[in-house]
Amino acid sequence: MTERADDDAVVVELRQLSRTFGREAPVTALSAVDLVIRRGDHLSITGPSGAGKSTMLNILGLLDRPSAGEYLLDGAPTSPLDDRRRSALRGSRIGFVFQSFHLLPTRSVLGNVLLAFTYGDVPRAERMRRAIGALDRVGLSHRRDFSPVTLSGGERQRVAIARAVCAGPALLLADEPTGNLDRSTADSVLALFDELNADGLTLVVITHDARVADRARRQVRIADGRLTEEPPAAKRSERDRMASA
Amino acid sequence: MKLRELATEALEGVGAKPGRLLISVLGSVVGIGALVLTIGLGQTAAGQLASHFDAIAATHVEAVPAGVRGADGKEHASSPLPTDAVERVTALAGVESAALLGEVPLGGAELTAVPVHDPALAPVTPPAVWAADGDVIGALDGHLQRGRFFDAGHVARGDRVVVLGREAADDLGVHEIDSRPSVFLGTTAYTVIGILDAASTRRELLAAAIIPITAARHDFPGMPPPDTLALRIALGASELVGHQVPIALDSAHPENVSIAAALSTTTLETGVRGDVDTVFFAIGVITLLAGGLGIANVTLLSVSERTGEIGLRRALGASRRQIAGQFVLESLVVGVLGGMVGSATGVAAVVTVSAIRGWTPVLDLTLTLACTALGGAVGLLAGAYPSVRAARIEPAEALRGGAG
Numbered sequence: 290m291t292e293r294a295d296d297d298a299v300v301v302e303l304r305q306l307s308r309t310f311g312r313e314a315p316v317t318a319l320s321a322v323d324l325v326i327r328r329g330d331h332l333s334i335t336g337p338s339g340a341g342k343s344t345m346l347n348i349l350g351l352l353d354r355p356s357a358g359e360y361l362l363d364g365a366p367t368s369p370l371d372d373r374r375r376s377a378l379r380g381s382r383i384g385f386v387f388q389s390f391h392l393l394p395t396r397s398v399l400g401n402v403l404l405a406f407t408y409g410d411v412p413r414a415e416r417m418r419r420a421i422g423a424l425d426r427v428g429l430s431h432r433r434d435f436s437p438v439t440l441s442g443g444e445r446q447r448v449a450i451a452r453a454v455c456a457g458p459a460l461l462l463a464d465e466p467t468g469n470l471d472r473s474t475a476d477s478v479l480a481l482f483d484e485l486n487a488d489g490l491t492l493v494v495i496t497h498d499a500r501v502a503d504r505a506r507r508q509v510r511i512a513d514g515r516l517t518e519e520p521p522a523a524k525r526s527e528r529d530r531m532a533s534a
Numbered sequence: 535m536k537l538r539e540l541a542t543e544a545l546e547g548v549g550a551k552p553g554r555l556l557i558s559v560l561g562s563v564v565g566i567g568a569l570v571l572t573i574g575l576g577q578t579a580a581g582q583l584a585s586h587f588d589a590i591a592a593t594h595v596e597a598v599p600a601g602v603r604g605a606d607g608k609e610h611a612s613s614p615l616p617t618d619a620v621e622r623v624t625a626l627a628g629v630e631s632a633a634l635l636g637e638v639p640l641g642g643a644e645l646t647a648v649p650v651h652d653p654a655l656a657p658v659t660p661p662a663v664w665a666a667d668g669d670v671i672g673a674l675d676g677h678l679q680r681g682r683f684f685d686a687g688h689v690a691r692g693d694r695v696v697v698l699g700r701e702a703a704d705d706l707g708v709h710e711i712d713s714r715p716s717v718f719l720g721t722t723a724y725t726v727i728g729i730l731d732a733a734s735t736r737r738e739l740l741a742a743a744i745i746p747i748t749a750a751r752h753d754f755p756g757m758p759p760p761d762t763l764a765l766r767i768a769l770g771a772s773e774l775v776g777h778q779v780p781i782a783l784d785s786a787h788p789e790n791v792s793i794a795a796a797l798s799t800t801t802l803e804t805g806v807r808g809d810v811d812t813v814f815f816a817i818g819v820i821t822l823l824a825g826g827l828g829i830a831n832v833t834l835l836s837v838s839e840r841t842g843e844i845g846l847r848r849a850l851g852a853s854r855r856q857i858a859g860q861f862v863l864e865s866l867v868v869g870v871l872g873g874m875v876g877s878a879t880g881v882a883a884v885v886t887v888s889a890i891r892g893w894t895p896v897l898d899l900t901l902t903l904a905c906t907a908l909g910g911a912v913g914l915l916a917g918a919y920p921s922v923r924a925a926r927i928e929p930a931e932a933l934r935g936g937a938g
């Protein structure tokens with residue numbers, strides 16, 4: 290476990306973060322949330338519908354701003370940043386995977402992956418190499434010239450993952466990534482997540498599925514905008530026991 | 535993000551739905567096309583007129599008595615043209631037709647259709663009367679609508695015949711000549727033998743009546759000698775004619791005769807642009823505006839359809855400004871495309887119409903470029919509002935639903 294020496298570098302820190310919607314009769318989606326996510330963490334977020342999971346992910350992804358409190362990314366507060374800087378940060382540091390894959394039907398598989406570089410500053414020559422590398426990684430380089438509409442759901446989600454990781458983000462955010470997939474397809478996607486996490490990618494996965502949540506080292510539960518984390522000790526010792534067996 | 539990437543994205547966005555592109559581009563194509571056609575036809579017609587003008591200017595000259603500055607500081611005709619001027623120059627090399635012309639001072643007499651003056655009739659300016667000798671039709675590049683011009687025989691006999699200009703004939707109510715109608719100069723009857731339709735170098739004759747010079751001298755004894763000898767000359771003969779005609783007219787003092795082109799360029803401008811042009815131009819502008827609205831509409835539709843894509847792009851790092859830029863560029867591309875296709879269509883139409891009419895098409899290259907740019911400007915304007923809408927879309931909301 291020596292390679293995890295700098296694993297305690299903090300990627301995300303939420304301090305008393307709240308998010309309310311609406312002025313008259315405001316809805317509190319998150320209230321006074323504290324959370325620290327370190328490099329290499331694999332975090333699952335569960336909770337009932339409307340609990341504030343997606344709201345949390347949108348804020349982590351700089352797609353939304355908190356109503357109160359502070360969000361620090363890579364140690365720097367994000368509230369003073371303007372739209373341009375937030376967008377640049379989002380493009381370079383954060384990858385997204387959605388339940389509905391959000392692939393553009395008018396572009397090829399490779400074209401969809403290359404879209405990740407549109408707003409960044411990766412040199413042109415480097416882009417193709419990285420995109421093909423990412424498709425290789427998700428096992429779809431033989432489909433790179435296909436239209437995404439010809440792919441199965443699991444394949445589409447793998448293309449979306451390739452798009453999310455090819456620019457080399459520090460944080461991967463997934464909202465119900467297996468929600469549209471059957472069980473075995475979901476398993477292959479989850480295995481891919483595990484691999485990426487093992488390579489050091491920080492992972493936050495929202496899910497309704499206990500099986501998906503169980504694969505994460507840290508399990509966070511949101512209910513009524515409040516966040517609780519289950520003590521990981523039991524699971525970790527169980528997992529360590531299995532590994533040594 | 536560099537402009538090149540933005541342009542690539544915009545082009546891909548535009549090209550993704552060719553059917554829709556066609557619809558959104560159509561308005562500006564028609565608008566720009568109509569503008570190019572209108573302006574192009576205007577230019578072509580002007581060019582046509584100019585080349586016709588050049589041809590006439592090169593072959594039609596007029597000899598007039600040279601002005602001499604008198605003791606009172608005013609110009610006076612030095613000496614009148616000889617009465618046999620036509621005979622003197624007709625034999626000269628390079629001279630093809632010659633006609634002597636002079637206005638007849640009516641001195642109270644009027645040219646009327648009836649001998650009695652009817653005070654109940656609305657007063658009209660009576661037509662001017664000109665006296666002529668020689669080949670008027672040839673010398674003035676004229677054309678008869680009907681009938682004939684008087685010839686040497688009429689002149690020799692001093693016949694009271696008259697050729698009416700088209701407008702004068704209308705004013706006098708003379709529409710046919712088969713019944714040999716008469717008009718009256720004062721109380722003297724003249725038989726109408728022809729109606730003049732065109733006289734390129736002397737348009738004023740269309741509103742006048744022309745009588746043989748001999749009859750004019752007889753009926754208006756105080757008439758001064760004619761002051762213009764109109765000539766049609768062979769192409770390239772102007773120098774020769776300019777040298778010989780003055781000698782033939784006044785061998786002792788050829789400097790008393792001056793030769794000038796029968797047309798001045800100022801007469802060219804009139805009548806090039808008619809009402810049809812204005813109408814076409816207005817149609818072009820209105821269609822172009824409608825085309826701009828069309829582009830705005832389609833872009834707006836595309837923004838709302840592509841909400842999910844906008845959310846995705848924001849997630850991939852696009853700023854609001856970049857999203858706006860993409861949609862502005864998309865409608866700019868549509869506008870420029872409309873401008874280019876419209877200009878090309880307009881040029882093709884101008885060429886086709888010219889070919890049918892047997893004209894030489896004249897088109898300013900800058901005009902087609904300007905029209906392409908105009909299309910771009912329309913696209914840019916049309917894209918402004920939709921792109922602001924696109925930029926305002928909240929990414930979190932855009933990403934919530936969506937297929938793909």
Ligand SMILES: Nc1ncnc2c1ncn2[C@@H]1O[C@H](COP(=O)(O)OP(=O)(O)OP(=O)(O)O)[C@@H](O)[C@H]1O
Pocket residue numbers: 310311316317318336337338339340341342343344345931
């Ligand atoms: N833009 C918004 N305007 C108003 N209310 C909102 C908005 N977005 C979310 N909410 C409200 O905030 C609360 C949390 O929503 P959120 O989408 O985070 O729930 P969730 O945990 O992701 O639910 P699900 O499991 O159904 O996806 C809900 O009550 C929702 O109605």
Ligand SMILES: [Mg+2]
Pocket residue numbers: 342343344464
């Ligand atoms: Mg949700």
